[in-house]
Amino acid sequence: MTGKLYQVLEEFNPKKHDVQLTEQQSKCFKLFKKGDVIKPKTFIETNADYFKTSACKEPKNASKYAVNTSLRIAKGLGIIVEVSDKPIQFKDFLDLESISYFSDQLRGSKNKFLKDTQILSSTKKDYLYRVWEFSNWLHGRLFEFKQTKHLSETTFEIVTEKITLDGLEHLLNLYKKSFNSDSDFIRVIKSFLNDESNSKCSAGYMKLKYAAIMSYFEKNECELKFKYNPAIKHNDYSNENADATLSLEDLLNMLTAGSASILEKAVVLCKFQRGLDNTTMVDRFNFQAWGQLVKYFGTETYENWDLSLCPVPIRLTRIKTNYTHTGYLDIDAIQALQKYLNVRYEKTGSAMKNNEPIFLGRTKQPIKDFWIAKLIPRLARNAGIQKDLNSSELVQRHEKTSHELRDLLKSTLIVEGVAPYVCELAIGHKIGDSYEKQDKLYPDKSRQEYMKASSKINIFSNIVCNMKGNADVVQYKNQIDDNQQVLSSLIKDKQSDTDRNMELIQMISNLRAEVNELKNSKK
Numbered sequence: 001m002t003g004k005l006y007q008v009l010e011e012f013n014p015k016k017h018d019v020q021l022t023e024q025q026s027k028c029f030k031l032f033k034k035g036d037v038i039k040p041k042t043f044i045e046t047n048a049d050y051f052k053t054s055a056c057k058e059p060k061n062a063s064k065y066a067v068n069t070s071l072r073i074a075k076g077l078g079i080i081v082e083v084s085d086k087p088i089q090f091k092d093f094l095d096l097e098s099i100s101y102f103s104d105q106l107r108g109s110k111n112k113f114l115k116d117t118q119i120l121s122s123t124k125k126d127y128l129y130r131v132w133e134f135s136n137w138l139h140g141r142l143f144e145f146k147q148t149k150h151l152s153e154t155t156f157e158i159v160t161e162k163i164t165l166d167g168l169e170h171l172l173n174l175y176k177k178s179f180n181s182d183s184d185f186i187r188v189i190k191s192f193l194n195d196e197s198n199s200k201c202s203a204g205y206m207k208l209k210y211a212a213i214m215s216y217f218e219k220n221e222c223e224l225k226f227k228y229n230p231a232i233k234h235n236d237y238s239n240e241n242a243d244a245t246l247s248l249e250d251l252l253n254m255l256t257a258g259s260a261s262i263l264e265k266a267v268v269l270c271k272f273q274r275g276l277d278n279t280t281m282v283d284r285f286n287f288q289a290w291g292q293l294v295k296y297f298g299t300e301t302y303e304n305w306d307l308s309l310c311p312v313p314i315r316l317t318r319i320k321t322n323y324t325h326t327g328y329l330d331i332d333a334i335q336a337l338q339k340y341l342n343v344r345y346e347k348t349g350s351a352m353k354n355n356e357p358i359f360l361g362r363t364k365q366p367i368k369d370f371w372i373a374k375l376i377p378r379l380a381r382n383a384g385i386q387k388d389l390n391s392s393e394l395v396q397r398h399e400k401t402s403h404e405l406r407d408l409l410k411s412t413l414i415v416e417g418v419a420p421y422v423c424e425l426a427i428g429h430k431i432g433d434s435y436e437k438q439d440k441l442y443p444d445k446s447r448q449e450y451m452k453a454s455s456k457i458n459i460f461s462n463i464v465c466n467m468k469g470n471a472d473v474v475q476y477k478n479q480i481d482d483n484q485q486v487l488s489s490l491i492k493d494k495q496s497d498t499d500r501n502m503e504l505i506q507m508i509s510n511l512r513a514e515v516n517e518l519k520n521s522k523k
Helices: 023-031 040-046 059-077 097-104 123-138 168-177 183-193 203-219 248-256 262-274 278-297 331-348 369-382 403-415 420-426 443-451 473-522
Strands: 005-008 080-083 142-150 156-164 312-318 323-329
Touching (some): 040 059, 059 080, 097 168, 123 168, 123 203, 168 183, 183 203, 248 262, 248 369, 248 403, 262 323, 278 369, 323 331
Antiparallel strands (some): 005 080, 142 156, 312 323
16 A cells, blocks of 8 residues: 555645644645645655754654644645545546445445545445455456356366456456356455555454455355454454543643643533544534524523533434434533634634534534544643554554543443433433333433533533542532632722721821911911
């Protein structure tokens, strides 16, 4: 695999292209010259010194992030276009008869608001890219196949031929014409799976490639069967990284020391308190939450939302399981959302409307799942709490990821004694059987159960939060508020006494002045 290539169609013009760029991204855009073909990895290595800054702790990671983000923004603006040095481009590959037939039988992404191309992953997308990779590998390679030749109407001969393949569909057509065993074709597939180009892949990734190829043949009515164990040659990291954790203290550090923007803070808190996976967050919550918030608070004027009504029920359908359930947004998420909506208004010049995306990226487009997937690891790294986990050389895995937010919410709810069914519903897990409908029949009870954890999950609005103990934070906060009121009253009384003393001193001074004037007049 040679990686992506991009061709620069035009150079960046601030007057023409309406987008806000960071300092690093601005540097990157200046390097995009019309006509250049950019290979990201080479581009990063060549210009590494250009991106170095004295404040940057990890220049290599920073430059990689800046370049990849800049390429994505430039592609969205139409400044660059992705090109390919592959035998067949992906869009043309999809038009092949067998691929189109295969694709129609695969499950799509179930998106309601975002296009399939705007979502990072789905079974269909994963499988299509993997068989495209296999097809490109096959192109131009020479293999031996046993073929059946007609010598006469009743006579056949099995001959061995060396055939140079022209991709995956060519291999499929050869198989359809073959009357011998599957061994030749299994050998070709195994050659790909065992090829050096796959040596750096994890066992999980190789399992995906194997499944995609098998599915392609099966759905084209040419099922092949053979056993394949990727763990024999590839490392399996699934169990080694099972202890990854994210605590409430980590979350607080990420959103403070991690230098989270107003947008990032609002997204993270909404995702955390509502217990959402990335795809449901960007394709459902981002488009459907606003209408529910307005209805619940009774006004579109978000500055006037009554926070005493928190937590707010938000009902969504989880995309992965097609399960509709209710979760909640508490005070921290609502306050962060209010601050972001001010930024959004300044950015767009228009107020929020129903079914519009709440969270917008730099190009004023809805945030994507890959943006969230990269956000949490970056904030954790900025805060100095990120840990690298065992992973393949192709993909770096981290301890703190967006997935850990859902684990953190459920764990916190359990520790705070929230009813088990509410703990499951909060992260979109089905409860019991079809007879269990507590959340629908007794919604107020579900909300009250969720509120048991408010003192823990509201890490900002609670002034003092003993996240490791059992302190009653709400009660302690109320005591602080009462003490502040008493203190304010004392200060006011003290100020009144001071004012009265000043008046008395002034009166005495005036009397002394009058006495002196009388003495002088008598002299």
